Amino acid sequence: MQLTVTDDHTRSGWLDQFDPRLRLLTALLFALTTVSLQQTPLLLLVLAASLLSALFTGLTGSLLLKRLLAMEGFMILLLIMLPFSVPGDSLFTLGSFSASTQGLERVLQIVLKANAIVIMLMTLIGTLEPVVLGHALGQLRLPEKLIHLFLFTVRYIGVLFDEYQRLRMAMRARAFVAGSNRHTWRSFGWLIGMLLVRSLERSQRILAAMKCRGFNGRLYLITTEHWQRRDSVILSILSLFFLLLLLSDHLL
Amino acid sequence: MISGALVSTALLVVATRRLDFERIPQAAVLAAAFFIASLLSVPVGPSSVHLILNGLMGIILGWSAVPAILVALVMQAVFFGYGGLLVLGVNTLNIALPALICGLLFAPALRQANGKNTLYLGALCGGLGVILTGLMVSLSLGLSGPDFLPAAKIMLATYTPLVLAEAAVTGFTLAFIIKVAPELIRVQE
Numbered sequence: 207m208q209l210t211v212t213d214d215h216t217r218s219g220w221l222d223q224f225d226p227r228l229r230l231l232t233a234l235l236f237a238l239t240t241v242s243l244q245q246t247p248l249l250l251l252v253l254a255a256s257l258l259s260a261l262f263t264g265l266t267g268s269l270l271l272k273r274l275l276a277m278e279g280f281m282i283l284l285l286i287m288l289p290f291s292v293p294g295d296s297l298f299t300l301g302s303f304s305a306s307t308q309g310l311e312r313v314l315q316i317v318l319k320a321n322a323i324v325i326m327l328m329t330l331i332g333t334l335e336p337v338v339l340g341h342a343l344g345q346l347r348l349p350e351k352l353i354h355l356f357l358f359t360v361r362y363i364g365v366l367f368d369e370y371q372r373l374r375m376a377m378r379a380r381a382f383v384a385g386s387n388r389h390t391w392r393s394f395g396w397l398i399g400m401l402l403v404r405s406l407e408r409s410q411r412i413l414a415a416m417k418c419r420g421f422n423g424r425l426y427l428i429t430t431e432h433w434q435r436r437d438s439v440i441l442s443i444l445s446l447f448f449l450l451l452l453l454s455d456h457l458l
Numbered sequence: 459m460i461s462g463a464l465v466s467t468a469l470l471v472v473a474t475r476r477l478d479f480e481r482i483p484q485a486a487v488l489a490a491a492f493f494i495a496s497l498l499s500v501p502v503g504p505s506s507v508h509l510i511l512n513g514l515m516g517i518i519l520g521w522s523a524v525p526a527i528l529v530a531l532v533m534q535a536v537f538f539g540y541g542g543l544l545v546l547g548v549n550t551l552n553i554a555l556p557a558l559i560c561g562l563l564f565a566p567a568l569r570q571a572n573g574k575n576t577l578y579l580g581a582l583c584g585g586l587g588v589i590l591t592g593l594m595v596s597l598s599l600g601l602s603g604p605d606f607l608p609a610a611k612i613m614l615a616t617y618t619p620l621v622l623a624e625a626a627v628t629g630f631t632l633a634f635i636i637k638v639a640p641e642l643i644r645v646q647e
Contacts, residue, residue, distance in 0.1 A: 237544055288605060312605070323544075331536045339536065351474045351482065356529050358486030363493055363533075370494045386501045391623070395630020398495045398511070402488065402518065402631075403639040409487035416483065 221263055221333060226342035228437045229330040232444055236330075237323045239448040243455045246311065249318040252451070256326040263329050270328065274321060285313045336360040362408075369404060373397055466528070466547040469554060473524035481522065488519060489526035493533070500627060502619040510620070512553045513587025514580075514628050516561030517568060517643055518635075523557040524550070548598050556590035568632060568643060577633045584628025585621050592617035 221229065240252050260270060288309050331339060340360065344353040377393065384390050413421075477485060492511055499506045515523040528550045535546060564583040571579050596610035635642050 241544060286609075288609065309605070327536065336533070349470075349474055351477055352470075352525055352528070354482050355477075355486050355489070355525050356532070358483055359489045359493070359526075359529050360533070362487045362490040366487070366490045366494050370497075384499075384501050386503050388626075390501065391626035392630045394498060394500055395627045395632075396634045398498070398514075398627065399631045399634035399638065401491050401495060402635065402642060405487045405491040406484070406639065406642055409484040412483045412487065413480065 221330070224440065225433050225437045226334055226338050227346055227433065228441055229334065230339075230342055230346065231441060233327050233330040235445060235448050236326050239451055240319050240322050242452060243319070244315075245455050245458050246315060246318070248451060248455050248458075249315060249322065253318050253322040253325075256322045256329065260325050260329045263333060265329060265333070270325065274324065285316065288313050288316075362405075365408075366401065366405060370397075370401060373400060464547070466524075466550045466554070469524050469551070469558075470528065473521045476521045477525065485519060485522040485526055486529075488522075489529055492526065493530045496530075500623045502623045505619060507620045507623050509624055509627060510553060510588055510591060511584075511624070511628065512557040512591060513560040513564075513584040513624070514631060516557035516559070516587065517565050517583060517632070519557075520561050520565070521558070523561065524554045527554045527557065552591050552594040552598060555594065556587045559590060560587045565643065568636070569640075572636070576636045577629045579629075580632030581625040581629030583632070585625035587628075588617060588621045588624045592621075 236252075236256070240249070243249055243252065334342070337357065337360065340353055340357040343356065344350070374397075377397070382393060384394075492515055495511055496509055499508055512523070512527070515526065519526055528546070531546055531549050531553075560583045563586075564579060568576065568579055568583075592614050596614045599606040599610040599613070632643070
């Protein structure tokens with residue numbers, strides 16, 4: 207199962223020369239800055255920036271688009287309703303409801319913000335190996351237990367996905383077709399139940415195996431990544447840039 | 459949004475205190491299983507839905523459901539682009555709090571239930587989990603601005619098929635677990 211956005215031939219190494227922590231912090235600062243911007247032209251600029259960085263990283267357009275569409279599908283309801291619920295000058299009327307220009311502008315801003323943030327997030331963090339991400343989060347002093355949980359979960363998602371596919375294959379071999387009926391719900395219920403039962407057994411074996419190897423509740427996060435002066439320089443330049451954006455947003 | 463993040467953090471602190479290192483592998487593997495299960499697309503009428511399974515998570519994982527849900531949401535946000543970085547706190551709260559409530563309400567009864575009762579109790583639990591989540595999502599939308607209120611109400615209506623599927627599947631899953639591996643719902647004791 208593929209978690210990262212890149213596959214082997216699109217992976218361009220230029221982002222990998224920086225410390226993963228820098229990428230995390232940049233993504234966070236970028237998101238925080240973007241949500242606080244109020245001016246539409248600046249939002250366009252921000253979206254352009256994240257598109258450019260996605261292009262530089264060599265993200266494949268189709269994969270990016272597919273994931274963006276998934277998010278858009280979720281927001282669409284919200285966005286259709288907004289022009290009608292924000293009070294303001296009437297733009298057009300639909301029956302007894304009237305859409306306001308102010309509402310439409312809000313919609314535009316939300317779309318710009320959401321897309322800019324998600325694209326940047328996928329560029330900077332989606333291209334990290336999950337394990338590297340876990341280590342970077344650990345180095346940022348997040349609670350150790352959470353990091354452990356994250357690393358273990360990432361490790362076993364792949365394994366359990368194989369298990370899931372075996373079970374689905376067995377169902378298909380018995381001509382199972384999902385439909386909207388009791389049989390499907392029962393089969394899926396049993397499928398999930400079986401998945402959980404096997405996971406529990408697996409986790410007991412894992413714990414036993416880890417105890418045999420002297421697991422004392424700590425995973426040692428060994429990484430070759432080091433925060434370099436270059437990373438600090440870039441972080442300060444970027445912070446300055448974000449501040450500038452916020453300032454111009456305020457002044458304009 | 460900020461208050462959601464704060465409450466989530468508080469819940470997380472409690473949950474991580476209760477999660478000792480012995481149980482991390484178990485919680486993680488079960489979290490991974492739930493992550494996989496949520497990829498399943500269940501047909502309901504003309505459409506199909508992806509399950510949240512937070513009622514079931516509350517029963518099986520107990521307090522560990524909170525960090526497990528956070529981890530799953532982080533992975534979704536980062537690798538699939540669903541949800542977002544900044545609403546992570548609210549999302550975790552909206553899914554994890556119903557999970558905790560379901561766990562508290564139904565786990566004791568389920569341990570003693572048998573036969574058909576399990577199915578109905580489980581269905582009730584699965585349905586309730588999603589209904590609470592839907593209510594909380596609408597509430598957080600409404601709180602973030604009165605202009606979102608009409609959309610929030612409609613969004614609540616779109617939860618109906620999800621509630622049905624979730625109730626049915628959770629019911630059957632729990633009935634299966636009680637028969638095959640009753641120790642699974644006692645792991646948190």
